[in-house]
Amino acid sequence: MFDWVADTWDGIELWVAQLWFPVQFALVMVVLLPILRAVAWLIERVVDRLAAWLAPRYRAEPTLWGIEEKERAAEAGSRRPS
Template sequence: MFNGLADWWDGVELWLAQAWFPVQFVLVMVVVVPLCLAAAWVLDKLVGLFARRLTPGRDDDRSDPSA
């Protein structure tokens, strides 16, 4: 199964490398950019989640200002 996937990917890679530059550009804009944006969004959410769990809240360190 892995050999079939590797052969398929080699064919796609060869086709893309030999494609006309405007076709390559459009494929990058349509496929790669949204994938990178989604990965950055997920990483941002994960880092924010871990940061909230590892650091004390703002209200934990100071006294109540209304008192």
């Protein structure tokens, strides 16, 4: 079985190698671009899922932006007349 696959692959490779270069380029783009796009999409999905799984569910410390907002709220609350 593997001999048949190897012989078929060699025949296809020889056929493509004997084509005019612009035809080779077009054929490779028509075949490879959809395959590579699908592989890139799959890699992106796997990385997104892995990043979401590994991401922390909460922050141990508030961000600097959050600290500034809390300080502003505390200052505004202390300035109000009682």
